[in-house]
Amino acid sequence: MLCDHQLVIDHINDFIEDKLSVELKQQVSSCIEQCEDCQATYRQCLQLYQMSHEWQQQEVPEWHRTRYAVRPPVKQNSWLNWASMATSSLAILMVVFQLEVNTGDQGLTISFGGNQAESKIENMVEQQLASYKKTQEKLFEVKLKTALEQQDNRTKLRLANWIEKNRDERQQDIKFVMTGWQSQRYEDLKNVDQRFAYLADNQIENNQAINQLIQSVGDDGSEQQPNDM
Amino acid sequence: MFQLNKDEKLIEKALAGSQRSWVSLVKRYEGLVYNYCLRMTFNRSDAMDLMQEVFLATYRNLPSYRGQNQFKGWMMRIAANKTTDFLRSRGRNPLHHAGEVTEESYHSPEQHHAGSHHQDPAEEYKMAKNNQQIKQVLDKLPEEQKLVVELKFFQHFTFDEISHQTGTSINTVKTRLYAALTKLKGYSEIQNVM
Numbered sequence: 001m002l003c004d005h006q007l008v009i010d011h012i013n014d015f016i017e018d019k020l021s022v023e024l025k026q027q028v029s030s031c032i033e034q035c036e037d038c039q040a041t042y043r044q045c046l047q048l049y050q051m052s053h054e055w056q057q058q059e060v061p062e063w064h065r066t067r068y069a070v071r072p073p074v075k076q077n078s079w080l081n082w083a084s085m086a087t088s089s090l091a092i093l094m095v096v097f098q099l100e101v102n103t104g105d106q107g108l109t110i111s112f113g114g115n116q117a118e119s120k121i122e123n124m125v126e127q128q129l130a131s132y133k134k135t136q137e138k139l140f141e142v143k144l145k146t147a148l149e150q151q152d153n154r155t156k157l158r159l160a161n162w163i164e165k166n167r168d169e170r171q172q173d174i175k176f177v178m179t180g181w182q183s184q185r186y187e188d189l190k191n192v193d194q195r196f197a198y199l200a201d202n203q204i205e206n207n208q209a210i211n212q213l214i215q216s217v218g219d220d221g222s223e224q225q226p227n228d229m
Numbered sequence: 230m231f232q233l234n235k236d237e238k239l240i241e242k243a244l245a246g247s248q249r250s251w252v253s254l255v256k257r258y259e260g261l262v263y264n265y266c267l268r269m270t271f272n273r274s275d276a277m278d279l280m281q282e283v284f285l286a287t288y289r290n291l292p293s294y295r296g297q298n299q300f301k302g303w304m305m306r307i308a309a310n311k312t313t314d315f316l317r318s319r320g321r322n323p324l325h326h327a328g329e330v331t332e333e334s335y336h337s338p339e340q341h342h343a344g345s346h347h348q349d350p351a352e353e354y355k356m357a358k359n360n361q362q363i364k365q366v367l368d369k370l371p372e373e374q375k376l377v378v379e380l381k382f383f384q385h386f387t388f389d390e391i392s393h394q395t396g397t398s399i400n401t402v403k404t405r406l407y408a409a410l411t412k413l414k415g416y417s418e419i420q421n422v423m
Binding site for chain 2: 006009010013040041043044045047048049051052054055056057058059060061063065066
């Protein structure tokens with residue numbers, strides 16, 4: 001007869017404790033009676049089973065059972081729980097009904113539905129745009145003023161350079177004219193001197209000629225006057 | 230059923246922060262775990278350390294306990310894992326400590342304190358000797374086989390539960406048990422010859 005060792009292994013503990021059904025108990029018992037291996041298994045299991053009951057339970061030495069294990073409970077007062085719940089509920093209701101609380105020129109206003117928020121947002125956008133416009137205008141003015149000042153400075157600087165350059169040119173021209181004029185004057189004076197010298201020479205010659213003429217006339221008179229006398 | 234319901238209530242209260250409930254829960258199972266650790270480590274100090282690690286891990290994992298299984302089985306799974314880690318991390322060979330433990334178990338003041346107050350010295354000696362013999366027998370087995378024997382014969386778990394606790398298949402558990410029985414058979418024969 002072939003023995004089902006697995007059957008014995010599976011049910012040996014229940015067999016020892018007499019917990020098997022009659023049919024299963026007969027099968028296991030039959031295996032144990034007829035198979036040496038199963039007998040050995042049974043004997044070892046029985047020995048271990050008895051050993052487990054012979055074990056003298058050792059008492060646990062005293063130890064700190066909550067040293068690392070238990071966190072101290074978080075105690076909250078009941079009123080705090082109610083207050084937190086009421087606050088949470090109020091917050092949820094405020095969100096659901098779109099409660100809005102605003103402060104403006106008209107004072108504190110409370111509204112539901114979220115319309116006030118839109119108009120407020122539009123006003124805020126307009127204010128922001130106006131503020132942005134003003135800022136841009138100021139910025140533009142400042143930039144324009146700066147550009148004009150820079151242009152003016154550049155023009156002045158260029159004019160000063162041109163004047164300076166022009167003055168030098170005029171001085172050079174005047175020097176040139178003066179030099180020409182002086183040379184011309186020198187030439188003229190030289191011509192005048194020559195003419196005066198020529199005239200003087202002529203005058204001298206004329207005087208000499210006159211004197212000679214006078215002398216010659218005198219000589220002729222003296223010769224004729226005695227006769228006339 | 231009453232036991233299970235009581236466990237569930239204690240766990241629920243412990244999770245809510247009740248120290249008293251946690252202590253009650255620990256006290257229900259610390260003897261079981263301590264003796265299990267003692268048989269697995271052969272050393273009182275190691276058993277104490279291991280037991281504390283088991284309960285610490287149990288507490289930390291308590292929020293993940295769904296209550297679908299018995300708390301004992303769930304906790305013993307943690308104990309099995311912790312035992313395996315403990316023995317591996319220390320690189321411990323229990324063979325070298327069997328003798329020490331035997332001496333310790335005879336002369337330790339804890340032993341005297343530990344539950345033998347109402348017995349006469351002869352009875353006390355006999356019980357201590359029984360424990361010593363059990364330790365010597367278990368000491369002959371490799372860790373995984375010893376774990377299966379422990380869970381099967383001392384904790385009375387089914388193969389399915391042992392498989393779940395050790396994270397191995399049922400066939401592996403049975404194979405290990407059969408190997409352990411074969412090994413112990415050889416040891417018994419040698420003892421008988423001697």
